[in-house]
Amino acid sequence: MSALAPILQAFFTDRLARQRQASPHTIAAYRDTLRLLLAFASARTTTAPSRIDLAQLDAPLIASFLDDLEHKRKNSVRTRNARLAAIHSLFRYAALHHPEHAASIQRVLAIPPKRFDRALITYLADEEVAALLAVPDPRTWIGRRDRTMLLLAIQTGLRISELIGLVGTDVHLGTGAHVSCCGKGRKNRITPLTGVTVAVLRAWMAEHAGEPAAPVFPTRRGHMLSRDAIERLISRYSAIAARRCPTLRNKRVTAHVLRHTAAMQLLQAGVDTSVIALWLGHESIETTQIYLHADLTLKERALARTRPPRCQPSRYKAPDNILAWLEAL
Numbered sequence: 242m243s244a245l246a247p248i249l250q251a252f253f254t255d256r257l258a259r260q261r262q263a264s265p266h267t268i269a270a271y272r273d274t275l276r277l278l279l280a281f282a283s284a285r286t287t288t289a290p291s292r293i294d295l296a297q298l299d300a301p302l303i304a305s306f307l308d309d310l311e312h313k314r315k316n317s318v319r320t321r322n323a324r325l326a327a328i329h330s331l332f333r334y335a336a337l338h339h340p341e342h343a344a345s346i347q348r349v350l351a352i353p354p355k356r357f358d359r360a361l362i363t364y365l366a367d368e369e370v371a372a373l374l375a376v377p378d379p380r381t382w383i384g385r386r387d388r389t390m391l392l393l394a395i396q397t398g399l400r401i402s403e404l405i406g407l408v409g410t411d412v413h414l415g416t417g418a419h420v421s422c423c424g425k426g427r428k429n430r431i432t433p434l435t436g437v438t439v440a441v442l443r444a445w446m447a448e449h450a451g452e453p454a455a456p457v458f459p460t461r462r463g464h465m466l467s468r469d470a471i472e473r474l475i476s477r478y479s480a481i482a483a484r485r486c487p488t489l490r491n492k493r494v495t496a497h498v499l500r501h502t503a504a505m506q507l508l509q510a511g512v513d514t515s516v517i518a519l520w521l522g523h524e525s526i527e528t529t530q531i532y533l534h535a536d537l538t539l540k541e542r543a544l545a546r547t548r549p550p551r552c553q554p555s556r557y558k559a560p561d562n563i564l565a566w567l568e569a570l
Contacts, residue, residue, distance in 0.1 A: 245293045249275065252334050264427060266402070274327035281306045295335060300348035303328060307352070318357035325354055363492055364501040370395055372486035373494070376478040382448075383461075387474055389445040390458045393420070394496065397432040398503030398521050400424060401472070401496035405465055407457040414443050424522040432520060471496055504529070 257263040257271065278298070279290040285305070286297050310316040310324060329350055336346045365373065374391055378384035394404055403422040411421050418434040434442065449457070456465045472495060479494035492498070500521070507517050518529040560568070 245279075245295050245298065246291050248295060248335050248338065249331070251338075252331050256330075256334050266425075270323065271327045271330065274324045275331065277310075277324070278303075278306055278328065281309060295339060295342055296345060298349070299345050300352060303349050303352060318355050322354040322357075325352060362501045363494075363498050364505040365395075365492070365494070365498065366488070369482070369486050369489050369492075370502065372482040372489065373478055375485070376481045385445060385448065386458055387478070389441050390471075391475070391478070391499070392438055392441055394499040395502050395506075396435055396438045398500045399432070400500060400522075401468055404458065404471065404496070405456070405468065409446070409451055409453045409455055409457060412442060412446060412457060414439055414446070425524075428522050430519070430522050468496075475499070 253268065253271070257268055263271075279293065282288070282293055282298060282302060283290045285302060286293065288297065307321055307325060310321050311318070316324070329352075332346050332349050336343060336350075339346075374388060374395075377388035377391070379388060390404060393399065397420060399407075399420070399422060403424050407420065407422060413419050413421070414434075418439045419431045420434065421429065421431045423429050446457070449459075451457075451459065451463070455463065458466055460466055460470075475494055475496055479489055479492070483489035504517055504521060507520060508514070512520075514529045521529070523529055
């Protein structure tokens, strides 16, 4: 029997923080997963979380935990698979330090991720973008902030965390105007800005006039906006915009939908997917292929360049009654 607590602590301090130098987002995601797992295991085994042994976290218990996530907590299959990936990471680390539990650990590592249907992505058409940007009131400070933020998100495709983390020194509005950010996987990238975005950003930065290290899109008190705050304002603005643009009523607009919109605008403009992958900061170009599946216009243009097979339309002709009767004998 091996107590789990020291393995868990070493996993976070040695493997994640020191060896892998994982980002705060990764550490937080793993922390939340293992906290849920310990609470579930404690309830199942009637053992205090600090006294749970590694052997108690066997494959049947892990499988029950994953089922609990889906059916009781109503987590999606994607979330379930992300939780499983965190558990697998912990058990791979445990295998190096506790070979006596190799058989039990291998059974846990053999639990596969679940397959799921991949829905087409949601993105906004040009008229929907215009309707959304028209909602924030430019006569108010919050309206000017939100309109600038929405425009920047739609033009650059920045993630919500990247929008939140933008500070004054990340925005360059001179020659070769661009914004720089440190995105997912600690990848630094720069994204160029259009003339319209530069003009709107310049007016906002002049009004905001914060410290160089201050957030570009702050709260009234100068603090960083939270993820929830940004998602709420996008949801509120899209609901209002749907009154003018009915097609928005069937779409759930989020910060990631704005990111998809930026990618689709680039794709429809003829930009190569490898460039779009660099633009969005994707780890692999395969991630960018989802936009090819979603773009019906691109498929229609491809269809127009093909040569259809020769096939004349025909109509059904009922057989003669007596012949039909004979056939039925």
